[in-house]
Amino acid sequence: xxxxxxxxxxxxxxxxxxxxxxxxxxxxxxxxxxxxxxxxxxxxxxxxxxxxxxxxxxxxxxxxxxxxxxxxxxxxxxxxxxxxxxxxxxxxxxxxxxxxxxxxxxxxxxxxxxxxxxxxxxxxxxxxxxxxxxxxxxxxxxxxxxxxxxxxxxxxxxxxxxxxxxxxxxxxxxxxxxxxxxxxxxxxxxxxxxxxxxxxxxxxxxxxxxxxxxxxxxxxxxxxx
Amino acid sequence: xxxxxxxxxxxxxxxxxxxxxxxxxxxxxxxxxxxxxxxxxxxxxxxxxxxxxxxxxxxxxxxxxxxxxxxxxxxxxxxxxxxxxxxxxxxxxxxxxxxxxxxxxxxxxxxxxxxxxxxxxxxxxxxxxxxxxxxxxxxxxxxxxxxxxxxxxxxxxxxxxxxxxxxxxxxxxxxxxxxxxxxxxxxxxxxxxxxxxxxxxxxxxxxxxxxxxxxxxxxxxxxxxxxxxxxxxxxxxxxxxxxxxxxxxxxxxxxxxxxxxxxxxxxxxxxxxxxxxxxxxxxxxxxxxxxxxxx
Numbered sequence: 326x327x328x329x330x331x332x333x334x335x336x337x338x339x340x341x342x343x344x345x346x347x348x349x350x351x352x353x354x355x356x357x358x359x360x361x362x363x364x365x366x367x368x369x370x371x372x373x374x375x376x377x378x379x380x381x382x383x384x385x386x387x388x389x390x391x392x393x394x395x396x397x398x399x400x401x402x403x404x405x406x407x408x409x410x411x412x413x414x415x416x417x418x419x420x421x422x423x424x425x426x427x428x429x430x431x432x433x434x435x436x437x438x439x440x441x442x443x444x445x446x447x448x449x450x451x452x453x454x455x456x457x458x459x460x461x462x463x464x465x466x467x468x469x470x471x472x473x474x475x476x477x478x479x480x481x482x483x484x485x486x487x488x489x490x491x492x493x494x495x496x497x498x499x500x501x502x503x504x505x506x507x508x509x510x511x512x513x514x515x516x517x518x519x520x521x522x523x524x525x526x527x528x529x530x531x532x533x534x535x536x537x538x539x540x541x542x543x544x545x546x547x548x549x550x
Numbered sequence: 551x552x553x554x555x556x557x558x559x560x561x562x563x564x565x566x567x568x569x570x571x572x573x574x575x576x577x578x579x580x581x582x583x584x585x586x587x588x589x590x591x592x593x594x595x596x597x598x599x600x601x602x603x604x605x606x607x608x609x610x611x612x613x614x615x616x617x618x619x620x621x622x623x624x625x626x627x628x629x630x631x632x633x634x635x636x637x638x639x640x641x642x643x644x645x646x647x648x649x650x651x652x653x654x655x656x657x658x659x660x661x662x663x664x665x666x667x668x669x670x671x672x673x674x675x676x677x678x679x680x681x682x683x684x685x686x687x688x689x690x691x692x693x694x695x696x697x698x699x700x701x702x703x704x705x706x707x708x709x710x711x712x713x714x715x716x717x718x719x720x721x722x723x724x725x726x727x728x729x730x731x732x733x734x735x736x737x738x739x740x741x742x743x744x745x746x747x748x749x750x751x752x753x754x755x756x757x758x759x760x761x762x763x764x765x766x767x768x769x770x771x772x773x774x775x776x777x778x779x780x781x782x783x784x785x786x787x788x789x790x791x792x793x794x795x796x797x798x799x800x801x802x803x804x805x806x807x808x809x810x811x812x813x814x815x816x817x818x819x820x821x822x823x824x825x826x827x828x829x830x831x832x833x834x835x836x837x838x839x840x841x842x843x844x845x
């Protein structure tokens with residue numbers, strides 16, 4: 326069952342969304358403030374954070390920045406602040422969805438399901454006897470050794486696994502992970518792949534294959550836990 | 551007994567006195583300067599040096615003081631205007647947030663009721679409530695645009711046909727047939743406001759039941775959306791005036807803001823909005839909306 330963190334300070338709207346999400350068999354935790362959200366996020370294991378922007382003790386944008394800096398949890402903004410500046414800020418933070426209020430129930434559910442289907446991270450992927458936990462950003466070797474991934478490396482790995490069996494272009498990885506406003510060289514992607522291969526003990530490139538002229542490809546068959 | 555608003559005539563009086571004094575001094579100096587130049591040129595300076603110097607010191611000091619006072623007043627006015635604008639922005643942000651959050655809550659609860667109610671006849675009033683909600687949202691968006699007409703717009707890639715189909719779902723009683731496709735560069739929110747206004751007008755003021763929307767890319771690269779309804783139409787002499795501020799084609803036909811806002815938004819998105827007679831004789835109304843095409 327997918328776990329969703331709902332951050333909404335309006336009691337009526339929060340309760341309505343909680344009920345509708347639970348009706349769709351989604352495990353929802355509803356909090357009303359940034360502080361409560363930060364405490365909930367520290368527990369880990371979230372598949373999606375639905376965040377209102379204007380909260381009593383701070384901005385949802387700040388909360389989303391924290392989420393993006395420390396985890397791979399997708400963020401969906403749900404806000405009445407729909408000006409060009411607000412939308413731009415939301416997308417610059419890396420929002421997976423930006424839903425302006427008021428919205429239709431069907432549209433809300435559609436977008437939640439879409440993010441959960443395409444961006445879910447809490448599942449543990451077992452490959453070559455190693456467990457890759459993108460939610461916790463760890464790789465656990467058969468002997469129990471735990472290697473922690475950097476957030477950016479985790480993002481690269483998530484993109485490769487999500488696109489498998491297709492190869493992913495370096496520039497696409499750069500755009501998605503570093504953003505179009507930053508200008509790192511393709512070397513940044515290569516360095517991330519080197520670190521990932523070390524973490525996965527994949528020196529021969531069996532799991533992450535280099536595709537000449539394109540980029541990288543996740544080749545391993547995956548078993549979800 | 552009525553409370554009169556505080557008089558704001560004093561700043562105007564001060565500004566008029568400042569302007570009169572500054573201009574008078576400047577003109578006086580121009581005259582004196584020209585006269586002096588003539589006297590120097592002819593070698594016949596008539597003013598004694600002491601009077602001449604005292605006059606320049608006093609008048610110069612007064613002139614500089616007036617200029618400094620004017621500059622300071624202007625800086626103060628700009629600062630006050632900035633504070634006022636920030637306060638208005640903060641008010642609109644807060645007002646919009648509260649209103650839209652409440653609207654979202656009502657809408658979701660109404661949609662929940664509409665979905666869950668087993669008796670189809672009991673759903674009818676809820677469906678009406680939802681249509682009124684849409685009307686209220688459009689009025690709110692229009693009012694916000696009129697109140698803040700210079701709000702920034704984004705240049706986003708939009709799938710025109712898909713967006714029209716999605717927005718048409720707000721009017722379940724209206725049959726909207728969308729043909730063709732095209733991607734345009736426009737502000738997504740602005741485009742939504744335009745399409746919702748046009749569909750709302752077709753339903754509420756034209757009484758339309760069918761709307762045909764054709765989306766196609768023109769050879770010049772722009773995307774044309776042709777929206778033809780089967781409503782009561784608009785007289786030819788009124789069509790030319792549509793889109794002007796608060797223009798209404800009949801005393802009962804809304805506030806006239808919708809088409810004005812739509813026209814302004816389309817213009818700012820570097821597009822064009824044209825109103826034409828209906829395709830069928832004596833009936834209907836056609837709108838052509840051109841937007842820059844996406845590569």
